[in-house]
Structure formats: structure tokens, C-alpha cells
Amino acid sequence: MRLEFTTAAAALLVALAPGIALANSALVVGNDAYAEAPRMPDAADALDAVPALEDAEFTVISGANLDADTLRARLNRLLEREDGSGPAVVLLSGRFARAAHDSWFLGTGADAPGLARVGAEGLSLETVMEIAARTPGRAVILLGHDDTEFEPGEGLEPGIGRLDIPQGVTVIRGPADRIARFAAEELTVRGRSLAVALESQDRLTAEGFLAAETDFLPEPDGDRTGDAELERNATQAGFWSAAQAVDTEDAYNAYLDRYPDGRFAADARNRIQEMRDAPRREAQQAERGLQLSRATRHAIQENLVELGYDTRGTEGVFGAGTRGAIQAWQSANGEEPTSYLTADQIARIEAQADRRRAEAEDEQRARREREEQQERAYWEETGKKGDAAGLRAYLERYPDGLFSGVAEGRLDEIEAREGTGFDREERGLWREVRRENTAEAYRRYLDRYPDGAFALQAETRLAELDPDGSDGTAARSPEEVERAMGLSKTSRTLIERRLAALGYQPGQVDGEFTGRTRDAIRRYQERNGLEITGYVSAALTSRMLAGAAAGIFNE
Template structure:
């Protein structure tokens, strides 16, 4: 028995194979060897490898050819290592003459090295790839313990996510295979057909793969040496009942009820009595919403764009990360219900275009609303500046800064007030200055009144009166800047996204400073200006909806 791991082992003999009747017509006596089938379909962080689970059908084929078969489904990388370790020990100690190792699932490659990915995988980098996958070299080396009687089969599904750092999804064109090992790679249907045919005594691997454009052979491929030799049964087998085989295979395909099951039937019986029914059933399955979306092959960036559109339309996907989890599926269902579309949680091409158009229109509306608010705020800003003396009156400048702390003329007012303060300090007597510093440090109405009582004509008298008036006004609502900063920090915006935000703020005329990805005081002031325009809480820190709206600029520009 294989070792216990974090993923359940599946060693029960469960699926009746489409080719069971063929195999049952050729009894095999004794044990031909050992086989390990690893079928990874349900990935935790990635799209499922649809069809990989159907590879467990091969257990019946190999079992019928007298192989001792272990099936392991949905294994993490560590669980795959444990299964291979058990197999390696069996090959070393139990005297097997043949071995078949089948992996079905996602693969990645870099620099000629291939990794078979566990179900706990994510998009890898050089630091994490060994934890996410098992090297193909390791599998080939284990099989190489039985030279001339070893087949490694890969039903390769590539990789469903964007990769960088030199990685690519799928297998490279050339793979170095150890001496005496045969590598079979291709589609799940093609690999299943080759293993089915080569399980018949007297069949070479080359004959089994002949004429199949969806399968490639590498390594050991002798033209006259059958994988299972003839003469393994004591007497010639009777001719099989082909109609019975057809019926058994069709019933098996119906019991499985999967696209892969019907594909296997159609591959084995292209002229079978149930071809029309198999094609119709397969077509019906291919038309499910989940498969229609999967067939689009959406990239990570395309998924992010869909999540941005949902966010702009106020359907919260709980993140713009390119991963369609429960939050995104719920947002899609809500959007579909709002638009009188069948609620499935999955999108087809027309729905994606419709969503993108709605998102672009809403982004344009939001931008127009922000532009109108900005124009009105600028009008009010300029009018208030004029009404308060256009920077010629200290009280007026302080009143302006209180109402428009990031206004058009805020830098001018701040510079002039700083100059006035410097001039006062130079002219003030040491005693007056000390009294003012004491009052300013206390910053209370009583302290300023005390200063005025002692220095009615002091250099800071007007400033004290202005501060008393400010302190008497109702305090504005307190803003939780720490929480706002924490919310921005949680997004972990990459530098390129920060640069795009600064570029967008600059195009809006909000003066964020250099577009260098560093959020300095100028950037924070520009964000506050944007929040005022958009009638949002003014914190100077970004939120996910604000980022989505700013990044939607590209879509708006395309529509203009």
C-alpha cells in the first residue's frame, strides 16, 4: 500500500474501461509488472485540469494486462514524491520486469528541465518551483531501473496561468530520456489509446502510436520488440464479440458521463453503433457554461480586466488578482441577474464583450462626473481666493487654507504665511516671542487669550485671534488615517501600478509629482484632490475601487 499523504490515495478498481471487452478476449497469466497512475485534476489555486480524472480508466486496461496498478488522484508535490518513492522501492525489491508510470495534469518547463505540478501549485519562480512540482528527470530515473521494459506516459495539460522568469507551460520540444525508457506524451485521448494498444501482447510501442498525430514518442522504441510478448496465455484466445465490446464500451462512456469518456469511446470505435449518441452527448457536455468559459483560454490579464469591469459596475469580486474564486463567481452571478442573463457564474465571449462595454461606459461616466466636480471645485476655489483677498490678507489666506488645504493657491498661501511668520519672528522682541511660543505649544483658547491679554499689540496678536476662532469652530470628523494606510498597504501595489496611478493623476491635472512609483507628499495631495473630485472620503490613501477607476483610463481612451 502507498504511504499516507496529505491527499487521499485511490487504489480501488473503479472504472470499467472502454476497451475492457478487447482485453477480456486476451487473458494474461502471471504478473506483467507494476504501474502508477497519477491523475491531477482538482487544483487548489488554479483552474481544474478538466479530463485528467478520466485517466483513471486506464487502471482496468493495465489491470487486465496483469499489471499491479496503484492510482493516486489529486496529489500535492510532496504526495507525488511519496508515491514515487514507494514505486522506486518496489522496482528495486520485488523483481518487476516492466513498469508504466502515467502522469496527467499541469506541467511547466525552464531551461530544458520539466516539472510535473502538484495540486497545491501556483505560478512558480526559481525559488518555489521545487516545492510545487516533481522533476520529470526523477520520474525517468525511477523508470530507468527497468531498462527495456519501462514506459513513462504524460497527458500534458500545459499550465493555465501566465508565467515569467524563464518558465513556460507544457513540455519542451526535446526531452532527454534515459537508456531503455520509452516516453509517451500527448493528449489524454492519445496517451490512453497508446497505453490501451500496447497492453495487448505482441504490440510494439511504435505500432501503438502509429498514425496518431496527438502523440509523440521519445527514447527507447525498438521496431520488433513488443512491450508484452506473445505467448503469455496457455491457449489461443477465442475471437472477441465485437458487438458486445461496442455495447460495453458505450455503457461505460455513459456511466462516466464526461467529455473524455465519450472521446475515448469515439477513438476506440469510430464506426461503432453508438457514435451518433456519443457525439451528441459530448456536444451537450461541451456546451456547459463552465466548459464554454474554459475554452476561451482567458489569460491572467484578461481575468483581471473582467474583475476591474465588475468592480467599476459595483459588483465586488473581492480582489483584482486574475483568479476567479468564489467572490468573482458571485459577482458574475449578480451581474448576470441584473442583466437578465442565465445565472451561471461563468462567462461566454458575448457576455465578456457586454461586460467590457458596460464597464467602459461606466468608467466614462465616472470620469465625466469627476471632471464636472473638478470644474465646480476649481470655480469655487478661485472664487473663494478672490473673496478672501487673493493672498493679500493673512486672515483671508488662513481661511482659504482651512477650506482648500490642497487648493490651487495653497502653495502660494503657505509660502506667504511662512514669510509673514519669519518677518514677525525677526521683528518680535524676545519676550513676545517666548510668550507666543508658550501659547502655541499649549494650543488652547485660554493660552491664546492669555497671550493677547499680556500682548494686545504683540507681533502674533492677529495670529492668536485667528487661532482662537479656529478652535471655537466645530471640529471636523476625524479621519482614521492609520486604517486608510493599512487598507492601501494590504493591496501591495507593484511599482508599475503606482507609476500608472501617478501618470493618471498627472493627466487629470492634479500635480502628483514625478511618475516614479514613490508616493511622496505631492502624490498624497494629488490623491486627496482626486478623492474630493470623486466625492469620496479624503484620506490621501488609495482603495481598491479608486485603483480600478484609475486603471480603467485605457478602456475609456479606446472608446474616444
């Protein structure tokens, strides 16, 4: 008993294509009398199938000797009948014409239309098959013809050409009388598959969907035999056949939704995986065909890194990191994310990376120009004026600047003349420390020159780089923050001197922070938008040094 395929196919169709479904409907046309072509008496036999189809519970739309317009109108009526519960049959018997990519069933009014006009004077079989494909696994197209020669017009030949049959559609063709007999006597037999029905039909040719285990028409309820288990198995087999006919991921997923542990579940999952893997396998083979050298792979990796994708190495070997980077690039650039490259994609990556490098170079060039302009402007306001304070200020900010050599030479002359110069060795060490700009470097300077000329700057920068202090203990209060800076007496004196110069009245300038000093610090913090604590912090000394470091050391 195999009625269950009807339910399975209908359920699958509802899941996959709920829009239009042909159901228990048939279109039967016999065109035997043509105005400008030989008669075809056997074509009229097609109408003999109408009673048998109606007995099989089909709603039949039929007609004889129809012109092209009437043919299209009848086909449209077939489309309008839908309930998603049964099969569909289209039987066309008469004259056919063919070209390279399509064939047409001619209306009786066709007058050697030729390729240019055949669409208006006939019914495209491609259109008929497309309509039938809306009921995959349950649609049969029967085409009756004969071998009589006639002239269909320029660009056409008589007969039916090669058909590109959609999935799930069965096309049966042969002599008009045999097609009519098959439709009336074999097609409507219940409980039998089309494959079985065609076994004795040696003059008929069947193409497209043919499933030996799937009955075209179910047995009536009274003829059912077997137990519930057989019925369930038959239903599942029918559903699986319908899924194979459609052969899409959605179709196989519909089967798995209904039968997650069914007989064909493993096959469904394997087929889904095959569909998903197919593009990847093809891409892999295509990349192998490129025969990329290690140097080329290295260049590709560098280009991906330039574009911001992490390849986890650029040694010229495409591992998991590189494949992930390629896949990410493909996704971001509208390509199929296979993780394997084509020649066009390699060229795109290279072009994008070259553009990114050019943009980076332009940005660096512009930044260097801005920085140079800023340095020149700073030089104009400090070192170029020729005084020791300005020269020191310039060298503090630009120890290796455009004018550092000139500034050092002039400063040496001034210090030698005035006898107030800093230790040249100390200044040299300070320049090295500034270049390194690490906590270790600043500690090295302070170890050697705890009361040196640049001690305050070193202590300030060290506090910024290592706020927890060298012993790793986090400062949790303003007092602990100041203590962690390790200010020498010289540094405290410089801070007091700067506060006094700015009018904050810190009291005696002696390196001892008294209550008046704390008040002065608070006033300075309040005036400069800093946290008001009365204790020195890296932010406070940085602010003091930012615009007046030279003044501090010149007082």
C-alpha cells in the first residue's frame, strides 16, 4: 500500500513552495486538424483519456483543435486550480516544432511561423515544464506526435527537441495513439509507480523523474492492506523521493524536520554536507591549479596582514590562521567564503594592500611634515632666540631634533662663558634616557644623578610609566602617590621655586614641604583643573614642566 507518498509530497510542497501547487488537475489537448499542416488523426485520441482521468478524481480541462491563444488560456486555468493534495497531468497531442533551446506545441492556426513568430502561434514546452515543476515528484507531461513531415518555418524543424527537464517532472513522449492509450489505461491505475507502468511500453520514451518505489496514484481506502508500520514506511519513502526530486538543502531539511531519525536521515545530512562542501572543494582544486610558490604565499600573507587580517605568521605556509584570514577577507569583500583563493582574489588583495600602504605612507609623510612644522615653530620661540633657557627648553623636547646640534653648540658656548653649565656627561646620559623613554632608563638616570638637573623630569616620567612604584605596591592615597614618586630635595626645591615664581606663595624655598607649601600646591591644582589634594602628582609636575621647564632650571 503506497498512498502515503501523496501526503508526503504534499507536505513537502507546503513546506517548500506554498504559493502555487497543481493538485488532482489535468490538461488534455488533441490538435488533429491544422490549417497549414497535414492532418494528424491520432491526435484526437488524446480526448479518450478524459473519462479515465475523471474516474481517477482528476479535474480535467480539455479541448480539441485549439489555437495558440486558447491553448494559453487553458493552461492558465490549470494554474488556477490548487489545493496541494494530488498529482498533475498535461497531455498534448499534435504538431510540434523545435529550435536549439526550446520546443513548441503548435496551435491549429499556425502557418509556418518560423522562429521569430512561433512564440505567438504555439505553446512553449519550457513554460509547460516550468509550471509542472511547481509540483515536483507528482507532475507528468505526455507528448503525442507522429513522423509526418511538415514545414514549420525558418529557423525551426518539425518534432520535439532535447528538453531540459526540471527536477521532479516526468516527461513521456511517443506516438499519439500510444500516448492516449497509456494515459487512459496505464497512468490511472492506482497503487503503481510510473516506472512500473512504463515497463511494457516499448514505443514510449520517459525522461526526468522516475521513482520505482513511488506510486503515481494512491490505492483507494478500501484496498489498503498491511499494518501501520508499512504505512509509515511508505509515507517516509514517498517524502524522501519528493526531497530527492527537488534536491535542495531546503528539501532535505524538510525531510529531516519530519524524520530526524528516519531511514534516510544520514543520506539527507550527507547530501546537505555535499552541497555545502562542493564550492569549497571546487575552490580548493582551483587554488591548487594556480601552483602558488612559497614566495607568492608569503606575499599574500603580508598583504592580508597589511589589510588587518591575522594570518598567524607570514612564513609562506597556508595554515589555519591564513585560511581563517582569507575567509574573513572573502566575507568582507562579497566573495564566497571558501578560504581558498582565485587569481582574481589574489590580485584584489594585492591592490587593496598596495593602496593601504600608499595611504599609510601619505599619512606618515603628512604627520612628519606637521611635526616638523611644530618643531620649527617651537625652535622659533625657544632655541633660536639664543638664550640658555630657550636652548634647554628646545633640547628637552627635541633631544634629537632638527636643530639639536646647533642648540647644543650654542648652549656649550653660553655655559662655558658663564660658568653655569650642566655636566656634559649628565646631559649626554639624559639624552639617551629620553630616547629610550622607559621606566628602567629613568631609574638609571636617577640612580646616578639623584639631584641632577633633570631629576624632576625623570621622576615625573617615571611616575607616569610606573604608577605603582618599583616595588609593585599600588598607591592608594595622594600622599602615597607623592611618596611613590621619590622626589629628591632638589626636585622639591624646584617645585617650590616654580610655585613662588607663579605667585602661589609656598613659603621658604628649601625643599621642605610645609603647610604653606601644601596650600600653594592646592591653589595651583585648583587654578589648573587638577584634583585638589595638596600633594604632588605626575599630572602636577607634567603641567609645571610643560611650559616652564627651562625657566625652572634657569632660576
